[in-house]
Amino acid sequence: MLRISKLTDYGLLATVYLAGKHGEIVSAREIAGFYHLPVPMITKVLKTLHAGGLVNSHRGVGGGYSFDADAEEVTLGNLIDALEGPWDLVECESTDDNGHATCAIRIACPSRRFMFGINRAIKGAFEQVTLGDLARGVIPAPIIDKSVLRAAQRTQ
Amino acid sequence: MLRISKLTDYGLLATVYLAGKHGEIVSAREIAGFYHLPVPMITKVLKTLHAGGLVNSHRGVGGGYSFDADAEEVTLGNLIDALEGPWDLVECESTDDNGHATCAIRIACPSRRFMFGINRAIKGAFEQVTLGDLARGVIPAPIIDKSVLRAAQRTQ
DNA sequence: ACAAAGCGTACCGATTTAGTACCATTTCGC
C-alpha cells in the first residue's frame, strides 16, 4: 500500500523530538506524552533507533535517550533504514539470507531494470533529506534528473 | 514496509508491455505468458487499469487490451494512483469518506508538517517519471530542491 | 534497598496481501 509503518512514523517523530533537545537526556515517557502516543510504542522504536546507532541510551533512574550527533549528517534514509530494516520498493530486488534474489524469474524479468531505477530514486530522495530538514519542517520538492540515466544504466 | 504491492508491480509491467506494442490489441494471456505470471493476476490489474482509463479494452474473441495514448503523457504517478488507489505515505494524511482526517490528534500532531512534505516529495517524484521512461528502462536520479521550502510551507 | 528507566522477547487481534474461483457478458467465426 506504499506506506511507511506507524512504528517508523513514530520513530521519525521521536528522533525529531530528540534532535530538538540536542544532547539532553529525554525519557520515553516524555516523548510519548508529547505526541499522545502509547509509551510501549515509543520505547519500542527508541530501542530500534538505539540499535541502529542513531540515538544514545542512558539506563537507570533519570535515564532516557539523547541525540548527540549532527542533525545535518543524519538523513531520512538513515532513519528509515534503521526503522524499517532492509527494504526494497519491489520484491524482485530483495535477497534471501544467502544473498540470492528471492524472485525466481529474476534473470528473465524485463521489469528488473526500471524497477531497480525507481527503487534507487526513492532511496536517493530519502538520502537527500536530513534530520535537520525534518526538524525545521522543510517541505522538499523532488526533481528527477533524467540526464544521468545513461551512466546509471551502465552500472546495472 | 514501504513497498508497492505485487499487484501494482504487475500492473506496471503490463502497461509497459502494452506501451511497447502501441495500439495493438494484446490478450491478458499473452502478457501473463511473457512475464510467467498467473493469468488471473494479470487480468485483475488490467481491469483496474481499464477502470482508471489508462488502457482500452476489447471484449470478445480476438479481444484484449491496448495502449493507445501517448506514453510521454502518462506518468508513473498516474499508474500508481490507478493501481493503488488513494494512498499516503503516512496515515495522518488520509481522510475518511467524509473528507475528515482519520488521525485523531491531527491538529496537535507536530509531525504533520514534515510528513506532508515527504509525502508530496514522493508523489512529485512519481509524477516526473513517464511511461515512456519506464519503457526505455530509464534510471532516474532524484534531486531534492530545498530552495522552494519556504513557499511550500506557507501553503500548509 | 528501592524505584525509575531502558532491554528483550513474546504474544494476540485486526488488517492487508496474494492468489484463486466462479459466473456473467460480449463478440467473432462458422
Next chain:
DNA sequence: GCGAAATGGTACTAAATCGGTACGCTTTGT
C-alpha cells in the same frame, strides 16, 4: 444460432504483516 474466446465483476481463503500490549530482567541514581 451456437460455441469458443475473451473481458467484467465479485467473492473467497490462506498467509503475512501491522499495531498494540504484556511481562520479566537489568541497570543505576537516591
